[in-house]
Amino acid sequence: MHKDIHCAVVIDCWMNKLGEITFENRPSKFPAFVEDVRKVCGAKEFVFGLEDTRGFGRNLSAYLVGRKFDVKHVNPAYTSAVRLSNPIVYKDDSYDAYCVARVLRDMVDALPDAKHEDIFWTIRQLVKRRDLLVKNNVMNKNTLHNQLMYSYPSYRKFFAEIDGKSALCFWENYPSPEHIQNTTPEQVYVTLKVINQGLKRERIHEIFAMIENDGDTMKNFQEERDFIVKSLVKSIRSNLEQIKEVDVELERIIPLAGYKLRTMPGIDLATEAHLISEIGDINRFPDSDKLARFMGLAPVQFSSAGKGKDERCRNGNRVLNAIFHFLAIQMVAVSKGGKPRHPVFREYFEQKVKEGKNKPQALVCVARRLVRIIYGMMKTKTEYRPFEKTDGKN
Structure with missing residues (x-):
């Protein structure tokens, strides 16, 4: 199974290769593929074995199962073992398909039937999407740590979390001490109060004191580094919002599986x-x-x-x-x-x-x-x- 092209090899019970079929991975091409298999097999009964590692063959499998064909799922580990059993190991689509057919012949009674529960597949896709967003956010947070340590050596003491609502608002509006110098604690308090109603003025004064104790951290090309900080804040905020959206979808679909x-x-x-x-x-x-x-x-x-x-x-x-x-x-x-x-x-x-x-x-x-x-x-x-x-x- 591949993203664009599928390769099928037909063998008999004595492992004689009867034919090879290559066709596009499009539902419109599946009927012609089945007819080609019928031509190769004639009146003999046949079973399909699919090695699908990345979901590229899901459409074909659903098509075959929906038309009452016997379809077995072949674990790639079995195929790899057959391939490695050859004294001279080589690999191409044709030989891989032949190895799948050999596994199917030898283990047809032990291989699991290909089943397609759309709800589990959909949950898996949502989980993959969520994991990717979380991973990207971890990378963005690590990069933000690296940027802030140059401008605010005491930044870890400012807020409990670097990606909290108050923290992100602060980094976005004051990416470096240069922006703090042009404002007052009261103005910063008003800016953050919109995000965090429980914020205390004393906390802002403590942040100002820590910035003063850090000394002069200004460097050349500060404007470009400020842009990086603001860009990271936007990415983190966007990822957090998307994670919430994915969670909403998971909240909706998981109960349909019936598990509690x-x-x-x-x-x-x-x-x-x-x-x-x-x-x-x-x-x-x-x-x-x-x-x-x-x-x-x-x-x-x-x-x-x-x-x-x-x-x-x-x-x-x-x-x-x-x-x-x-x-x-x-x-x-x-x-x-x-x-x-x-x-x-x-x-x-x-x-x-x-x-x-x-x-x-x-x-x-x-x-x-x-x-x-x-x-x-x-x-x-x-x-x-x-x-x-x-x-x-x-």
Whole structure:
């Protein structure tokens, strides 16, 4: 599967190559492709195997599934293994398609059917868009840090967050001390008060005092650097607004999937969207152990001649693995007052440590328990029900 051109190779059960078809990735070309396949196969039955890594073959897959053809999804890892099994490794579209066909022939009963749940695909696209905006904002904030340190050495003490509403308004109107010199604390207060109603005059006077203590930071071409600061502020503000818009769309579409993951403490909108995006239809996993293996959270047996041990898996869906790892950290965290955020998970974590596991291993145990809980919530589409201990009298 490619963005512009698809390549298909037809083989029989003895791996004889019967034909090769190249066609454009346009829905208008799909009927002709099917007819070409019929001409090659004749009266024989045939099955389609699609290796689609970037979604370029989604339209073709939907077309074939909609017309009741047998369509299987071929994992690119299987295709790569077939390609590397050749003594002389080479790669082109024709040979890649032949490798896909070989995998299809050998694993036709084990390969999953190609399914297209538009809601999960759409959520995934929204999540990708949100992640891109967040990544761009991190880059812009880092660049803004670098620019402000030259003009305002004490800028970190001005505001709690560099990208807060008050901070962005300040950087936009006063990108360098030169602009502060031409105004008064009262004028700055009036400017920021429109953005932050809770702002105090004393805070503005403190900022003026810090700027004075920094000394003279003026340099040549200050006007050009001021332009950079203002441009960064506009980009950050625009990204923040777009992230909010994406969140609105996620708020609207996620309930349509039927999952209620946000009822579990520690899972916000972004985390729920990422979980649904990576897991998709929960029914493709027969149990929670399969889901754990999918994300590489289950140990893998490495042995030979009857000797070996279970070792940590470093494969699988690493994005999903990271989500459960950080979620487990939140569940066992302790607040500043020394009170656990989630006593049940904290107790389970401490129990595993007492049993002899180190903290990273105990954290994996917590993550595995979270997998079981979230799997059950998604499978039954129910809300989170916290575990409550009984006193044993009932």
